[in-house]
Amino acid sequence: MSLATTMATNMPGTRLWAAYFGEIRFEFIKSLRTPAFAVPTLFFPVMFYVLFGIVLGSMRGNGGMSQYAFASYGVFGAMGPGLFGFGVSLAIEREQGLLRLKQALPSPPGAYLLARAAMAMLFVAIISLSLTLMAVLIAHVPLTFGQGIRLFVIDVLGALPFCAIGMFVGALVSGQASPAIVNLIFLPMAFLSGLWLPIQFMPKVLADIAPAWPAFHLAQMALATVGAPSRGTLGGHVGVLAAITLVFFLLAMRRMHGSGFRLLGARPKRTLAIVAGAGAVVLGLSLSGVFGGESANTEDAAAATDESSAAAATPASSSPPGVPAPAIPVIADFDGGSAATSYGVGWSASGDDMRGGNSSATQRLVDGGAAGSKGALEVSGNIGDAIQYPFAGTMFFPEGPPMKGMMDISGKRTLSFQARGDGKRYMLMVISGVQVDAIPLMYDFEAGPEWKEVRLELAGFANADFKRVRAIGVGTMAPVGPFRFQIDNVRLE
């Protein structure tokens, strides 16, 4: 008689779940107790946020930047646990036999990967919550409950692409080399994705390649959530991140399988099919715009605006809206020999000397506007380096007196104008809201030698308060040095 026939070998479902759960708990405790992992991943994002976001931010008295710093360091925090948890630990455990032992033991299929990914997400959850608490309680970043939840979800799910990249590194490099390699990915990517310095302040080349980095896409989602200027659409970012996650995960699994590790159990194809299927669904959804392409984003974002006014983070709802915008679509065509506008206070060149800077701008009317029109407005000047966030360009105040008067343009759909220039990047800026120092809406565009239309669909920018618009500006913040551009045919309709 053999024991083989007398013993129950079926694993009860509850025990199997308990095994998965136990694995996650084990991994979490292990990571917390490992200072080389826990300190940089948990402590650094929080420390950087305190130093650069709160301390430095309050010294400069720039309220708007605290939102940027808050969102960015959350993304920075979302990168670390996945990259290090997989990149370093997987490389070491692969070499030191632990992975072999786990595979020889009946550890449930995929438990190792699942536990580590869950650990990374738990770590990110802790980071995200700490940052949110500090942002709200210390830095007084205006944040609604809905925004907080959304940011939390973005950060926590945002750990996954970095888990996949970490997995790939961990599958590839030696345990000894892995910390260096991971740091070489982590820190430059954080910088190049605009987590320490907004993309707008970066040299054009770096700003142009930023969409190549997964952290950039996560950062844009986070920035949009807290109402800081951002690029792209939610759907686009989700799609890119899902694709990156899928590709690196598959590459890592292929590599591990090649060296004899079956991390997904005896039937990896089934699991791979599930993962690939899930990835494809996310990709498909994002391509079809479910997460909000340009249009879906609007509703989503509009809801956020309603929420934020309802939550009364600022007394916006109690403050009256601005003067209704006139029906006339053209603000200025610069064909009449002046920079005058159909309404409000006309375009005037402005630098940042009022804020203690040394950037300056001058403007003049030139012949030869867009589409054969008579004239255009040329603005030129110099960006200085005296303050952290310089600006020079030209400003239009729809309702006088400048910056004090407010106009309600919520009935309009688009703000557009023609632009050309020296090939540098410029931005359209809309200053709005009850608080004068709230972060403005900034919309990036490139001004090349040919006239090109810059068109802003107002519905896509939920974070601006279009009921209370104080100023519309066109100008630049970077790079330091001379600039020159022309605008024509500014329309609000």
Added chain:
Amino acid sequence: MSQTTLASLTGAHKRYGKVAALDGFDLAVKSHELLALLGPNGAGKSTAISILLGLQAPDKGSAELFGHAPQEIDGRRRIGVMMQEVALPGVMRPRELLEQVASYYPAPYEVDAVIARLSLESLLKRPYGKLSGGQKRQVQFAMAIVGRPELLFLDEPSVGLDVQAREALWKVVRELLHEGCSILLTTHYLEEAEALADRVAVMARGRLITSGSVNEIRAHVTRKQVSFVSRLAPDSVRDWPEVMQLEIERDRMQITTRSAEALLVRLFREDPQLSDIEVKRAGLAEAFTELTNETKQEALS
């Protein structure tokens, strides 16, 4: 008692580049037995074990664990594993490691019962990384048995253990055997195999050379050692055809021979005063050396 086969390799081949680690290797572990797998370094022991554990697939031939492919988790839920050279997470405490491994099994032992059985109480307060090499091996052994395995893989279990700890481990191994657990043991300590094994399988150059009980293996060895006190001149004795090797130890002569009887007849003829005679059959160590040397010579010729 009829025995069933719990784990088997049949005609297993495995190559690493030009080296054949396994060259048609057969092995079967039966219920209720302790099988010791012996062989010199590079014989293919580790490859054989890792195929049985599902860590590698054979190039040719087959492997089974409780009727399943070893990659399937069902078979592995019935085994316990103690490997060599595994770095467990140093920040975790022994109890946490045991609890984790226990959670993988359908009906494990109580962790506390295993701790008591192996007297690990004194190790529980310290993280695994702070334990001595021998203490780590004890924890690893506990991890191997906590799942109430029907078949236990022990790879060099007593490396790094002091005599006392080794005796304690052997005691538990014998108890487990008695309770019906089967064990596949790989070891360098031949006395360990001699002390524990029901059956010994000797492999060299990726092949099974022989298998049988410890006594049967010894019987393969025709070499014997004859030692005595004699007035004969060692140098003349050394040239006798019966003598393979001659050593002098104080007043005793010790001769290794394949024909002990013929040697003794001649000795008595030449020296009737021959005294203190002792004839010893080779131990497992000698058998092992001889068996594996033979295959080496075979391979060379």
